[in-house]
Amino acid sequence: MHPRVVEELLKGVSIRRTAAIxxxxxxxxxxxxxSNSYSCSGYLEVQKAS
Structure with a gap:
């Protein structure tokens, strides 16, 4: 899993910039x-609970 990638995408960061970061x-x-286009916020909630 790539929680950092999801976090950046949710901030509105571009795909290329997210890759660089x-x-x-x-x-x-x-x-x-x-894979997370419909469940990004739910994914982050699960990660925070872990």
């Missing part, structure tokens, strides 16, 4: 965005 590839950011 987090140190993951643009492809990874795109996959995370796609």
């Amino acid at each position: 987090t140190g993951v590839s643009v492809s990874t950011v795109q996959r995370v965005k796609k």
Whole structure:
């Protein structure tokens, strides 16, 4: 999982900028965005509870 990527995307940071900030590839950011497009906020709540 990539909680930092999700956090940046929720802030409205671009895909390329998110990749640069987090140190993951643009492809990874795109996959995370796609897989979490409907559940990002729920994902963060689960991460915070852990």
